[in-house]
Amino acid sequence: MTTFIELLLGGLSIGSVYALIALGFVVIFKATEVVNFAHASLLLAGGYVTAVLHDDIGFWPALGVGIAGAAVVGSAVEFFVMRRYRGSDQSVLAIVTIGVDILLTTELVRRMGTDVMSLGDPWGDDVVTIGGVTLAETRIAAFLVAGLLITVFLLAFRFTSWGVSMRAAAENPQTAALMGIRLGRVSLSAWAVAGALAAVAALFLTVFPTPGLERATSLAALKAFPAAILGGLDSTTGALVGGLLVGVTESLATGYQSDLSFLGRGIGDLAPYLVMVVVLLVRPAGLFGTKELSRV
Amino acid sequence: MTTAPAALTVRDVTVRFAGLTALDAVSFTVEPGSVHAVIGPNGAGKSTTFNVLSGVYRATSGSVHLGSTELTGLAPHRIADLGVARTFQNLALPPHATVAESLMLGRHRLTRAGFLASGLRLPSATREAHRHLERVREIAAFIGLEKELDFPAGALPYGKQKLVELGRALCMEPEVLLLDEPIAGMTADERRRTAAVVAGVRDSLGISIVMVEHDMGVVMRLADAVTVLDFGRRIAGGTPAEVQNDPAVVQAYLGAQE
Amino acid sequence: MSEATKDAVAPAPAGATTTPAGESLTARLRRPAPYLWLAGSVLLLLLPFYLDRFWLQAGLFAMAAAIGAIGLNLLTGSTGQLSMGHAFFLAVGAYGYCILGGESSTENGHAVTGLGLPTWLAAVLAVLLAGAVGGLFSPIAGRLSGAYLGIATLALIFIGQHVLFNAGSLTGGFNGRPVPPLSLFGFTFDDAEVVVAAVPFQSSEKLWYLALAALLVSGLFARGVLRGRPGRALNAIRDHRIAAGVMGVPVARYRAGVFVLSSMYAGLAGVLLALVFQRTVPEYFGMILSLEYLAMIVIGGLGSVAGAVIGAAFVSLLPQVLTHYSDSLPLVSAPGTGGIAPGEASRYLYGAAVVAVVLFLPGGIARLKTPGEKKK
Numbered sequence: 001m002t003t004f005i006e007l008l009l010g011g012l013s014i015g016s017v018y019a020l021i022a023l024g025f026v027v028i029f030k031a032t033e034v035v036n037f038a039h040a041s042l043l044l045a046g047g048y049v050t051a052v053l054h055d056d057i058g059f060w061p062a063l064g065v066g067i068a069g070a071a072v073v074g075s076a077v078e079f080f081v082m083r084r085y086r087g088s089d090q091s092v093l094a095i096v097t098i099g100v101d102i103l104l105t106t107e108l109v110r111r112m113g114t115d116v117m118s119l120g121d122p123w124g125d126d127v128v129t130i131g132g133v134t135l136a137e138t139r140i141a142a143f144l145v146a147g148l149l150i151t152v153f154l155l156a157f158r159f160t161s162w163g164v165s166m167r168a169a170a171e172n173p174q175t176a177a178l179m180g181i182r183l184g185r186v187s188l189s190a191w192a193v194a195g196a197l198a199a200v201a202a203l204f205l206t207v208f209p210t211p212g213l214e215r216a217t218s219l220a221a222l223k224a225f226p227a228a229i230l231g232g233l234d235s236t237t238g239a240l241v242g243g244l245l246v247g248v249t250e251s252l253a254t255g256y257q258s259d260l261s262f263l264g265r266g267i268g269d270l271a272p273y274l275v276m277v278v279v280l281l282v283r284p285a286g287l288f289g290t291k292e293l294s295r296v
Numbered sequence: 297m298t299t300a301p302a303a304l305t306v307r308d309v310t311v312r313f314a315g316l317t318a319l320d321a322v323s324f325t326v327e328p329g330s331v332h333a334v335i336g337p338n339g340a341g342k343s344t345t346f347n348v349l350s351g352v353y354r355a356t357s358g359s360v361h362l363g364s365t366e367l368t369g370l371a372p373h374r375i376a377d378l379g380v381a382r383t384f385q386n387l388a389l390p391p392h393a394t395v396a397e398s399l400m401l402g403r404h405r406l407t408r409a410g411f412l413a414s415g416l417r418l419p420s421a422t423r424e425a426h427r428h429l430e431r432v433r434e435i436a437a438f439i440g441l442e443k444e445l446d447f448p449a450g451a452l453p454y455g456k457q458k459l460v461e462l463g464r465a466l467c468m469e470p471e472v473l474l475l476d477e478p479i480a481g482m483t484a485d486e487r488r489r490t491a492a493v494v495a496g497v498r499d500s501l502g503i504s505i506v507m508v509e510h511d512m513g514v515v516m517r518l519a520d521a522v523t524v525l526d527f528g529r530r531i532a533g534g535t536p537a538e539v540q541n542d543p544a545v546v547q548a549y550l551g552a553q554e
Numbered sequence: 555m556s557e558a559t560k561d562a563v564a565p566a567p568a569g570a571t572t573t574p575a576g577e578s579l580t581a582r583l584r585r586p587a588p589y590l591w592l593a594g595s596v597l598l599l600l601l602p603f604y605l606d607r608f609w610l611q612a613g614l615f616a617m618a619a620a621i622g623a624i625g626l627n628l629l630t631g632s633t634g635q636l637s638m639g640h641a642f643f644l645a646v647g648a649y650g651y652c653i654l655g656g657e658s659s660t661e662n663g664h665a666v667t668g669l670g671l672p673t674w675l676a677a678v679l680a681v682l683l684a685g686a687v688g689g690l691f692s693p694i695a696g697r698l699s700g701a702y703l704g705i706a707t708l709a710l711i712f713i714g715q716h717v718l719f720n721a722g723s724l725t726g727g728f729n730g731r732p733v734p735p736l737s738l739f740g741f742t743f744d745d746a747e748v749v750v751a752a753v754p755f756q757s758s759e760k761l762w763y764l765a766l767a768a769l770l771v772s773g774l775f776a777r778g779v780l781r782g783r784p785g786r787a788l789n790a791i792r793d794h795r796i797a798a799g800v801m802g803v804p805v806a807r808y809r810a811g812v813f814v815l816s817s818m819y820a821g822l823a824g825v826l827l828a829l830v831f832q833r834t835v836p837e838y839f840g841m842i843l844s845l846e847y848l849a850m851i852v853i854g855g856l857g858s859v860a861g862a863v864i865g866a867a868f869v870s871l872l873p874q875v876l877t878h879y880s881d882s883l884p885l886v887s888a889p890g891t892g893g894i895a896p897g898e899a900s901r902y903l904y905g906a907a908v909v910a911v912v913l914f915l916p917g918g919i920a921r922l923k924t925p926g927e928k929k930k
Contacts (some may be wrong), residue, residue, distance in 0.1 A: 095908065103905035352799075352800065413782075414779050464801070
């Protein structure tokens with residue numbers, strides 16, 4: 001039973017990190033209707049900056065620079081690439097982000113090589129035991145930080161004028177523009193925020209028990225995509241629920257792997273995608289996504 | 297078309313989404329071979345009605361029948377198979393395809409060549425294409441587009457593009473033709489021509505036509521019957537003359553009387 | 555369209571395409587396009603007599619990629635259904651061929667099973683298998699579009715990788731499987747030397763003509779589909795989905811159908827790739843491969859068969875060219891030494907090409923010369 005609770009809590013923790021990534025992804029989609037396939041490489045960029053700098057300037061400043069760096073990269077992509085597209089075809093824009101992803105990933109992977117880079121986090125290998133249940137400190141920190149950021153973000157999205165502009169632009173760009181909302185600013189801030197959230201997520205994807213930042217980290221980040229989809233691409237609640245669902249599924253599947261060995265090794269990594277497929281069969285627009293009600 | 301044309305009956309159709317009631321128990325009947333205009337101020341529910349008739353929206357309650365066949369709840373392509381064709385307010389024409397190609401899309405439900413036959417260029421597919429291209433030429437000539445068949449649709453003036461859209465719907469050999477603002481945005485010449493085409497379609501082809509239109513002159517001249525919508529409800533109906541003088545209609549368009 | 559007559563050419567309306575109907579024979583003979591095609595075809599037929607194995611392999615690789623790209627183009631370019639799962643179906647084709655046509659054997663202590671069917675039959679069945687698996691996915695492929703479909707197809711990649719690495723007795727695990735050479739009408743496309751016109755033919759030379767034939771058939775078939783009734787329906791689904799349904803096109807059925815067709819193209823490409831590499835390894839069929847195919851069709855031009863071929867040639871030949879000339883190119887160097895490896899350099903280039911094409915050359919390379927020409 002303790003194993004189950006540990007796995008569940010661990011799953012919620014990693015799930016909150018996935019939710020953080022998925023949230024950034026959904027924010028870009030809501031604000032600009034663009035599906036950002038370069039999101040995993042934004043995450044990698046943020047993590048890379050932190051990893052490279054922490055030895056010189058200390059962990060917290062490095063993290064700050066990493067977050068800022070990822071935000072800058074995201075904004076740069078929006079400003080120099082996405083904004084330049086003069087057409088209106090959404091699938092083409094998605095493919096542009098794939099091109100950006102290829103470029104970013106190649107560059108980062110080349111710099112990282114086969115190294116595994118530590119981010120110098122302060123929690124290290126420490127664990128905490130409460131009532132017979134053992135949890136890594138990093139997992140607790142991940143859950144708390146992610147939870148805090150998500151709450152702050154959702155509140156801001158709901159109640160601040162920035163959030164209102166973002167939702168208005170998502171709802172109907174032309175009307176929003178007529179009402180004085182600067183669409184360029186909305187897009188830029190969406191990409192910047194997404195980058196920043198991804199950088200924080202990068203931190204928690206690379207601390208204990210994983211050895212550090214490496215090429216495979218972007219594969220882990222990729223799991224936020226099925227999380228966002230099964231939650232519903234245009235729903236922030238969906239990103240949250242999807243992330244947690246994916247995290248818990250992965251944790252349980254990996255934890256009980258020996259019992260599930262007939263399904264093959266690494267079933268934990270595959271489980272999020274299977275869950276997504278099952279959800280899509282029943283709800284093609286995701287759990288909380290709005291079904292297309294197009295205007296003709 | 298050898299079967300006797302059927303009436304299009306709309307009974308108590310209600311459409312509700314996201315807390316909004318777009319249509320509230322709307323009923324009307326389109327007699328076979330007549331032109332039936334649906335008018336009303338902006339936001340009255342005219343486009344919603346069309347979307348329900350063509351199967352794009354699902355009615356929350358009520359029914360639509362073509363003769364004795366029920367159309368409610370059917371997928372759009374099934375409704376098309378039953379003989380309902382429709383044009384779109386915002387033109388659904390691919391700009392780079394030629395007029396002929398766009399018109400040929402209208403023949404889809406009447407042709408059968410699939411992936412295998414087309415890919416292998418089987419004689420059956422080629423013969424079918426030739427036959428239907430001939431029919432497309434006939435229809436194009438009927439509406440006056442025979443000279444523009446090889447132009448890309450995007451290169452034509454707006455009025456002609458709307459005519460292509462109309463022609464494509466005609467290529468489906470429908471029993472009922474739904475025209476969504478067929479005259480909006482046209483020059484006076486184009487209006488006259490299109491109105492003549494619409495009248496010609498009713499007279500020589502015997503197709504029932506349902507028309508959303510804002511131009512009162514055209515409605516008065518062409519329509520055999522009119523349904524007036526306001527705020528999703530049917531507030532008046534009858535011949536154009538009756539509707540024109542109906543105080544409820546006047547109020548809807550001009551606001552409350554002093 | 556009616557055939558050429560000896561009448562004078564009808565004046566072409568401005569902005570429209572020229573119709574073949576009514577064009578005189580002499581006018582047709584004066585157009586450069588047929589001569590280019592002829593010259594190009596002769597060149598392609600003669601290349602195995604002059605090129606060495608390295609370049610023949612590169613060319614074979616490009617032809618297989620072109621077949622795959624044509625398939626992906628039908629799905630994503632012409633119908634607007636974004637799929638990131640193409641590599642999965644390539645794997646189904648490649649591994650399917652090995653399992654169906656290979657013999658059961660043991661390699662380094664690992665046993666792999668094979669059905670030992672005649673290899674030509676194995677190839678055909680592998681393609682059909684890819685289509686069947688695509689058909690299994692149709693509840694998703696038919697109902698979803700856009701990013702939802704894109705990411706759902708990503709699941710296929712990971713499912714594929716999982717199966718390839720784990721089902722060791724079928725797939726050979728991370729070692730992969732050797733590929734049985736193809737035998738057709740008693741002729742085997744293997745390395746046993748056959749001398750033709752004083753030139754020794756090995757597997758690459760023999761496969762060259764097979765690949766050319768396969769590419770030709772694939773291309774013509776796709777063209778036929780796109781120019782005919784299905785192509786119109788597919789384009790309508792891409793351009794105006796609602797209007798397509800209203801005009802009688804059963805949208806979900808066509809989406810599922812083109813997904814199956816695209817999977818079969820990928821299956822065929824997979825079989826060819828297996829024959830060229832002579833070994834299948836699971837790592838190859840990952841997400842990056844799918845992204846490469848998407849890059850191919852965007853760079854070449856979405857919706858165009860010729861574009862798919864051009865894009866495939868560009869993306870697949872790039873690393874070969876860079877590897878071969880890495881000594882004389884600045885920055886690019888052999889893997890291991892400093893500088894950029896050819897594989898990475900080519901990724902930079904085609905990643906940048908995707909962005910550049912979308913922003914500055916909408917319509918891709920295939921539509922460079924005539925912006926007003928109708929889409930094929």
